[in-house]
Each structure stands twice: as C-alpha cells, then as structure tokens.
Amino acid sequence: MAQLQIILPDATEQTHELAEEKNTVGRVEDNTLCIPFDSVSSHHAEIVFEGGAFHLHDLGSTNGTFVNSEQVADAILNHGDEIRFGAIPAIFLSAAAVSAADAQPLPDTASKGSEAAAASARPANFVSTSPVPRNVQTKDVTGMLALAAGVVALLASAAVAAMALTMSA
Secondary structure, X not given: OOEEEEXXXXXXXXXXXXXXXXXXXXXXXXXXXXXXXXXXXXOOEEEEEEOOEEEXXXXXXXXXXXXXXXXXXXXXXXXXXXXXXXXXXXXXXXXXXXXXXXXXXXXXXXXXXHHXXXXXXXXXXXXXXXXXXXXXOOOOHHHHHHHHHHHHHHHHHHHHHHHHHHHHO
C-alpha cells in the first residue's frame, strides 16, 4: 500500500497509508490526513488513486502544493517525490517500494561487527615495521624543575619589589 511520510517542524515523521481511493489533506480534522499547522489550508489537497496511479490535486490552497520544489495544481506521483503542503514537507512512497522494503529483512549487523572485531585481534608475535617511532609520552623532569625554579624566582623578585616600595614610602 502506498504511503505518505510527513515531516513535521519538530523533525518528527508521521507515516500515513493511502488506503482509500481518495485521501484528503488539510488542517482540519475532517480530512483523511490532518496536518494541523497554519501554512496548511483547511482543505489543502487530495490524493486520488485513478488509472493505476496516484494523482495529487491542489484544492485552491493559500500557500500552494509543491512536487519536487515546483508548484502544481495537479500531478501524478512517483516513488520518492518530495511534496510540500504549504511549509510542511512530505515524501510519497509507492506501494511497490513499500512492499519490497517490508519483504526484505534487514541484515543482523550486531553479530557481524563482533565477529569482525574478534577476527582482527593483533597476533601475539606482531612487530611494527613502521619507520616512524611510536610517540611515547615521557615526563621531562629537568624541564619541570627549570619551570619551578623560574616561578620561584619570579615570586621572589615580586616580593623584593613590594618590600622596596613599602620602605620608600
């Protein structure tokens, strides 16, 4: 069964099955597909299944109906068409594509990942032949002592300057 996937402003998605021969789209609740947002007219558009295809008809909406970024009054929908009712985007999913997706199970990636991780362990006799030596962090004790001596000297000179200022006053 064909579906219409509506993307709401808060980035959530609603998927509606186009189960009826005529599906109305609009802001008020008497529509088959109710999209309660201001940019959608109360009776915005209709999607009708006729002649083996889904036809989209704009019902004189205020903010227009667009298919693949082009404003339309009438259009035949194809799988993956991007529709916009006012400012609300949607995607048309054909019945053939939806049933093919349902028929194909997703692969079990969790077990494949753990198998690959176990198989890629480093061998016990591994030796790196890289010409670039491994960056091993060592502590530079001499540098740290020089830094500490510099800080002590700076503090001592500040103390001497402060003492000289208090004696001259």
